[in-house]
Structure formats: structure tokens, C-alpha cells
Amino acid sequence: MPFEALDPRDAGRLEALTATASGAHGPDPEACESVRGRVDSGNVPLLLNEVRYALERLLDDGTTHAIDVRAIPLGPGEEDRLLDALGRGELRAEFDSLGRSEVQECAYPGVWCVTHYNEAGHVAGRFLEVTFTPALLASPPEDVRTGLERLAAELAP
Amino acid sequence: MNLLEFARGPAFNFALIVFVFGVVWRLAGLFLQWRRRDLSKPRQHNLIVAGTRAMLMRSLPPHELEKHIVFQHMSGYAWHIAWFISLLFFAPHLPFFKQFLGFAWPALPNWISLGAGAVALALLLTLVIRRATNPVLKQISTWDDYISVVLTILPLATGFLAYGRLLPIRYETLLALHLLSICALLVWYPFGKLMHLFLTFPSRFQAGALLGRKGVEA
């Protein structure tokens, strides 16, 4: 496969480079502010309103909603401001498959921030889910079945 | 070559050449066509004063007509001023002027320049509809009037369409149409009534000076 031919150090170098420019989720706002200025695309309040209406609908008829944060054009530091505004609630779950993933309940119950990291620890996807329980928290029937098979095999004499 | 490339390249270049050629042609033709020597004895000697006086006085509405033409008069002033504000002080227009002049001036905030553009557009539309419906105006209007006013409206209209993306058309197409409307305006400019930009004041001055020489108090 072609990727075996790549210099494995490249990945590390790239990571080091971007690590200096990136904070927890995206560019470090303070480091960037001097160069880029503090800007407001106006999308943060829009997203928060979208979440609000999604919560209303969730209560009304149980309709769930999801937002792909990566598909929203945000200015430097705005993703952090969005996440700060949503805050952190009491529940947090993690799993490790193809890299770490984090399911964090926000300060507003019913809003969940699901972040998928790749194996290098970079954000590979971030979604805001408005739902009572994120699907990822439930055990998938396929895995239950293989688990059951495993358990049965354990117990077999 | 797409439409935008055509508009900002060959089309604009052609329009600019026609504009410059046409304006200089007409101005040279008028100014070099000197009048015959008048052998009569001048009644008044200071013709500059007479000319300037007429130039200014004729820009005010005559008292006896004032109340009948107040809308026409004021809206005329208003849209001219507003039109030029949006032309000269809308920020994205300034690089356009800078490319010719090598310098630019501060822009006005968008809400002023765009507001002025909106006022100009609204007034021009009202005036052209009025021209087409008012029985008297209809009688005295020529093709030249309509072509000139429509070509004055088009850059404004297409400018708003492009700026606000008001049609489900790609921005580059709208921008190209805006540029093409300016090309049309430039090409028509020297040959229609739009030439009054250059001729209004000289002709008022000249009329004033001539009448002054004859002793008419204008």
C-alpha cells in the first residue's frame, strides 16, 4: 500500500507543527488574535438558536437533530466560544475505536457534543446532537450478539 | 473566456475608449467652433460675472414655477447627488478609481453609500414611470431621454443585485452584468443627453455671458 512508503516521521512533524497552532479544538484564539483580530462571523448565536429550536422540537414530538460543526464556517476561536457557551453537563462517556471518541453532555440537558478523534489525536469530526440519548451510548445489537457468543463460548464446558 | 472576463477585459476597454474619444470629440467640436465676432457695442463689460451669475441662478427653480415643479426639481437634485455618492463612496468602487488615478479617497460606511444608492434607484424609477405616464412629459420625451435614464438605472440595479445576491444567479455573472451595464453607460454617454454632465454649466455660462453682453439682466 502506498502509505507504507511514506516517511512515518512526517506524521509526527505535521502534528508538531499544527500543535503549536492548535488548541484543544482548533487554533488557539489568543495566539491568533494578535494576527487575525477578534472576529465574529455571527454564526455562534445562530447555532445556539438552532440548538434552542431543536430542543423545543425534542420536547414537543421527540424529533432529534444533529449539527456537523465542521461543516459550519467559523472564525478563529469561534468553535471554542460555541463550546464554552454550551458548557459541560454531568455526563461524559468515552470509547476507543479507530481513535478516541468522546460523548459529552452539555450544560443544557438534551444537547450532546460528540467528538471523534483519529488515532493521532486530531479531531476527525465533531457533532452537536440534540437527543435524549446519543445512539453511540447504546450497545449495538451486532456487538451484543458477538458478545453473547463469546460469553456462551466461555461458559461452554 | 467567461462573461466576467469579457466584461472586465475587452468590453470595458472598448467602452472606455469610446467614452474618451466621444467626449473629447464632442467637447472639442463645441469649444473650437467659435462664434462669429460680434461687432455691436457691448452693453455690459464684465461677461465673466454675467456668465457665472446665470450659471448659478439658472440652477435654482424660477419663482413663478416653483410650486408646480417642486417634486421634479428636488428629486432631480436628490437622485443626482445620491447617485454620485454611491458611485464615488461605496468602498468596493474605490479600487476602480484608484486604478486610473493612482490614489483613492476614504469610503463612506456601507449603510450611507448603499442607502444613497437605494434612494437614487427609487427616485429614478419613480421619475421614469412618471415620464412615461404624465401626459405632458410623455409629449416632450424622446428616445434619448428613455435610453439615457435606463442606462443610468441599470448600473444601480445590477449593483444591488450583485451586492445582495438578489437573484438565483451566480455572483460572477451578476458582477459581469454590473460591469457590462457600466460599459453600456460609457458607450452611450457622449452621444446622448448624458453629455449634460459636461455641458450644463458651460452652456449656462455662455448663455449668461451672451445675454449679458446684450444687456439682458438674467
Added chain:
Amino acid sequence: MLVDPRATVADMLRARGISRRGFMKFCATTASLMALAPSMTPKVAEALQKARRTSVIWLPFQECTGCKESLTRAGGPTLENLIFDAISLDYSETLMAAAGHQAEEAMKNAIRENWGNYLLLVDGSLPVDVPEYSVIGGVSNLEMLKEVAAGAKAVVAIGTCSAFGGLPAARPNPTGARPISDVVKDKPLINVPGCPPMPIAITSVLVHYLTFGTLPELDHLNRPKSFFGQTIHDRCYRRPFYERGQFAESFDDEGAKAGWCLFKVGCKGPTTYNGCATYKWNLGASWPVESGHGCLGCSEPNFWDWQGFYNPLSTTQWGGYAQIGAAAAAGAAAGAVAALAARRKQRPVGQDVQEEGK
């Protein structure tokens, strides 16, 4: 890596011991890669259950390898690369380990085995006027493209060079560089322009094809609408400054420091269709406008010759003072002749009176 050709993507993941949750994570990020709404994730999962590996052949023509750099530096080593496990990149000079005759052999085999079914990726433009300018293993690019395209299911032109001609086609275009679309007429063609294209733009086409077995919806320049559907300006975070008329006048003035709009220093964002403003570069670190430079318009035809990178969009390509001067001089001459002619028609003073008296 030996993979059962009938294995589906889901099989492949399962064989690697990846749980259902991991698969769903893969589907969610894949949907995001295709610029699909998160609600499409179950659809993607369903399709990926059945998706089979696709043979891909990548031909490099007059290019700088920037496109491949962009793609292979796309992200972390696993998640996105699974896509590459899921396709079988049977020939790519730059990325494959084999070289020389072995490589040519690999391509021939792949073509034979997958005739009519492989996806052909091309980067670089074609030297149409002088085909000898770019040759691989003694075969000119032009010939090779015709040959390989004949058996392809679809052709994807990666990068502005293969999509629109690109830098090799810049004036005076010594090689007669032309886009792929000038030669490939009878196959579905997708353009993924950019100099280089965003990695996600490339992967989204591959993933779409892999997942749904179809090509994404295209715009009038054959670009995937999901990715090239909106301008940079539409999604630029500096847009509020544009609306308010706050512009940087130079790259070091107060406006530039305050992060104002870069329109006046030449930003081509309003006429450029690309996803940089949303997806950003280098794992989301930044993108040109965020780093303080206007958009160059690299995903648009003719961006290389169109006009200076620093000329604002509202300027034109006028002919210069000499031309204006010439027009003015010609106008003056015409005016003088007209005036002279009119003057000659004037009768001397007094003549009209005498004539009237007659």
C-alpha cells in the same frame, strides 16, 4: 495487503477488530467528509455495509505533485486512510512502491482485470500541442490517457491543471497544455480543482463513489456541488466586515490587524467556489483568508492569468494611459475637424443681414 475482492468495507473493518460503534464513527466522519448532513449517517452505514473495493488508477501528467501532497498529508494515519484501504490504488507512480517496468506491469494488469470498472484519477494537464513534452515509459501523456480512459468507469481530474489547464497553461503556454476534458469526451468526468485541491474535496468524490457507487452531483464546470456549491465569500468569517465596508487597505495597516475584509487587497473569494472557509487547511489549523491573505481563486478556470492576485475584483483590465491618450487625441482631432467644417460654413458678419435685405 491482500484483500478478498468480494469483501465489503464493513467486512474489512470487522476483520480489523473494529466494533460496530467504531464502524458508526467511521460512517459519521465519512458522511461529514462527503459534506452530507449528519442525518445521512445511517444511509452511509447501510451503503458501506455493501460497498466493495474499487480499483483506482492514478495518472500523473504535467503536474507538481502538490495535489498528491495535499491528499497524503490529509489527516491522521488511520481514519481517512481507511478509505485508501477500501480502494485499491493499483497504479500511482508517485505513491506506489513498484517502479519502472514493474509499475507499468501493475497498471496493465489492473486495466485488464477491471476493464470498464476502474476509476481513473488524473492530475496534471496535457501537452496537446507537443505531446513529446511529457512522456512516461516512452508513451506520451496524451496516448496514455486515451488508452486508460477507454476502460474507465469515470474519470476524475484532480487539481486545477487537469481540470482547467492550470499553471502549465499560463501564457504563453509553451506546451499547449489543455485540461483533461478536452480529450476525454465520452466518459463521466468530475473536476476537483484547486491548487492544490482540499484533501477532503478529493476524498469526498472517492468516498461518494465507493459508498454509493455513483458520482456526486456536479455544477456547470463539472465540480461536485456538495463541495464547490458555494463561494469562499459566502462562507467567509470576515464577511461581516465586507458588509459593513471595513476593508484592509494594505497587509500591514490597522484594518489588516483587526482582521477586516481583504477585498481591496485582491481577495477573489466572491468569485471562487471552494470549501476552504469551512474545512480549512492543515487539519483545520487555518486557511488563506484566516492567515491574512486574500483568496487567489485557485479552483477557478484561468485563475493564473486572469488578473493580478492583488488587483481587487472591482478593477478592470483597461489598456493604460497611452491608449486613453490616443483615444483622447483622436477625439480632439475629430472635434477640431468638425469645428473647422462648421466654422467654414459660417458666413462673414453682416452677410446674413445683406442676404435678408435682398
